Amino acid sequence: MWNIIKEYRHYLATLVLVVVPVIALNAGGKSPADFHWFDRAAVSVSAPVQSAIRWSIETSWDALQSYVMLLSTQSNNRSLALENRRLLNEIAAFQEVARENDRLRHLVDFNAPLEGRKIVAQVIAQDVNPQFRMIRLNKGTKQGVEVGMAVIALEGVVGRVIRAGNDFSDVLSLLDSSSAIDALVQRNRFRGVVEGQGGSTLSMKYLRRTDDVQEGDLIIASGIGGLFPKGLTIGKVTSVKKKNFGISQTVEVAPAADFNRLEEVTVIDPPKVPLEDATLEDVQDRFPGKHTKKEERHGEKHPAKPGDEKAPKTPPTPSAPAAATPPAAHPPGAQ
Amino acid sequence: MIHEIYRAANFLLVVLLCLIFSALQSVVLKLSALSWLELDLLLLVVVFLSLHRGFMEGACLILVIGRVAEIHSGAPTGILTACYLSVFLAILFTKELFLVATTFSSIILAVAGGLIWKVSFLILAQRYGILGNTWRSSLEYLAPFLLSLGMFSRPVFHLMRSLDQWTHVERESEARELTGEEF
Numbered sequence: 001m002w003n004i005i006k007e008y009r010h011y012l013a014t015l016v017l018v019v020v021p022v023i024a025l026n027a028g029g030k031s032p033a034d035f036h037w038f039d040r041a042a043v044s045v046s047a048p049v050q051s052a053i054r055w056s057i058e059t060s061w062d063a064l065q066s067y068v069m070l071l072s073t074q075s076n077n078r079s080l081a082l083e084n085r086r087l088l089n090e091i092a093a094f095q096e097v098a099r100e101n102d103r104l105r106h107l108v109d110f111n112a113p114l115e116g117r118k119i120v121a122q123v124i125a126q127d128v129n130p131q132f133r134m135i136r137l138n139k140g141t142k143q144g145v146e147v148g149m150a151v152i153a154l155e156g157v158v159g160r161v162i163r164a165g166n167d168f169s170d171v172l173s174l175l176d177s178s179s180a181i182d183a184l185v186q187r188n189r190f191r192g193v194v195e196g197q198g199g200s201t202l203s204m205k206y207l208r209r210t211d212d213v214q215e216g217d218l219i220i221a222s223g224i225g226g227l228f229p230k231g232l233t234i235g236k237v238t239s240v241k242k243k244n245f246g247i248s249q250t251v252e253v254a255p256a257a258d259f260n261r262l263e264e265v266t267v268i269d270p271p272k273v274p275l276e277d278a279t280l281e282d283v284q285d286r287f288p289g290k291h292t293k294k295e296e297r298h299g300e301k302h303p304a305k306p307g308d309e310k311a312p313k314t315p316p317t318p319s320a321p322a323a324a325t326p327p328a329a330h331p332p333g334a335q
Numbered sequence: 336m337i338h339e340i341y342r343a344a345n346f347l348l349v350v351l352l353c354l355i356f357s358a359l360q361s362v363v364l365k366l367s368a369l370s371w372l373e374l375d376l377l378l379l380v381v382v383f384l385s386l387h388r389g390f391m392e393g394a395c396l397i398l399v400i401g402r403v404a405e406i407h408s409g410a411p412t413g414i415l416t417a418c419y420l421s422v423f424l425a426i427l428f429t430k431e432l433f434l435v436a437t438t439f440s441s442i443i444l445a446v447a448g449g450l451i452w453k454v455s456f457l458i459l460a461q462r463y464g465i466l467g468n469t470w471r472s473s474l475e476y477l478a479p480f481l482l483s484l485g486m487f488s489r490p491v492f493h494l495m496r497s498l499d500q501w502t503h504v505e506r507e508s509e510a511r512e513l514t515g516e517e518f
Binding site: 010013014017018020021022023024025035038039042043045046047049050053054057124125126127128129130131132133134136162170172173176177178195196197198199201203260 | 350351354355357358359360361362363365366367370373375377390391394398401402403404406407408409410411412413414415416417420423424456459460463465466467468469471472473476
């Protein structure tokens with residue numbers, strides 16, 4: 001027996017080498033695995049190096065920029081003063097719009113955005129492999145980051161936390177080919193799933209052929225799943241392709257967040273109870289006052305019939321057309 | 336005894352070097368000015384190890400390097416390890432057929448290793464449904480990827496050789512090559 005093993009050791013070893021990663025791939029599925037002791041030890045060595053390299057690059061760049069900026073300070077000052085005056089005017093106009101928005105929100109009883117703990121983190125590194133789109137943050141479990149939390153930037157959705165160490169965490173960005181998020185076309189509330197393609201653009205799938213989607217349409221998070229607050233910008237439609245056959249269309253979306261220039265992001269704590277499992281008490285805790293208002297409205301105004309002249313003419317809520325749209329099929333990876 | 340200590344130290348140093356390479360690759364090589372290169376320093380380490388290590392030691396090191404790459408990536412578990420192992424096995428096979436004695440032949444092997452890496456990655460990504468549009472960017476950046484591997488192979492190999500000399504592994508691998516011993 002030993003002689004046979006010795007004779008064929010090259011073949012056996014090669015077979016083991018081929019089989020080990022294949023088993024790992026089949027067992028792990030499409031998602032990256034969580035950190036084990038070796039991974040934690042390895043990342044505890046590389047993460048500080050990543051932070052140090054990032055810091056030195058940024059410091060040198062800032063120093064260079066400061067010097068270059070000094071050369072054109074006077075002209076910059078003049079243009080900034082002009083811009084400041086223009087922005088002050090705009091702020092005054094926006095304050096008026098904000099007040100009007102508050103009044104309208106109150107009138108239509110619009111859903112409050114999901115609130116939760118927010119952790120601001122800095123991007124210290126990107127994926128080591130250009131075919132995948134992970135980013136590493138400088139905040140981890142010590143600062144309250146947990147696996148499954150949503151990550152957003154000022155411009156819009158970035159991704160979700162897939163692994164968390166003590167002082168760092170890994171985020172699977174929207175661009176990664178194993179990433180998917182339920183989304184709406186803002187203009188007409190058609191639903192689809194935005195998937196990463198591994199490149200610099202996203203693809204919105206499961207839109208029916210007849211759904212009206214145009215270039216320039218804004219794509220927002222639908223809020224389904226409770227991970228990303230409804231209404232967060234995902235991106236803008238850049239092209240719509242309809243084949244001569246088939247029931248769906250392919251829509252290419254440019255992400256709102258600039259993934260090449262991401263520096264700071266916000267990690268949001270998702271609701272502790274998943275929306276599908278939430279009890280009435282959980283919902284009332286999350287939106288205090290909203291349901292009592294609704295109950296009052298139902299109690300007082302429901303008897304009024306549509307034909308009744310006294311029936312209140314409430315403006316349609318933004319979510320109403322979405323409810324009329326039949327839900328699209330979703331792959332299991334959709335967030 | 337001292338020989339085993341040197342050997343273990345070399346193993347650990349190679350892993351440490353790979354961690355530093357991963358850090359460099361995920362920060363410096365992701366800057367806009369350099370990102371188009373798509374340089375994979377770990378792949379160069381794998382090519383070097385395929386040329387200068389025995390089957391078992393090389394395989395163990397490459398399993399560890401594959402894991403190092405995966406924990407710095409959003410890749411599914413096993414895919415990068417499988418790609419690195421395919422490069423390792425292909426170069427071992429090539430080494431049996433051809434004499435890899437000059438620096439130029441090592442550089443050519445590094446470029447060929449890059450090609451094997453890409454092909455095995457595309458096959459596995461297609462098999463596990465994570466290909467998306469990755470094939471497009473893989474083909475678009477194939478030329479700079481291979482070129483950068485060729486350009487950087489010499490300094491990386493030189494660094495690795497210095498590490499081997501420092502831990503006295505170089506002489507042993509030369510002896511193994513002369514005697515034809517593999518395990």
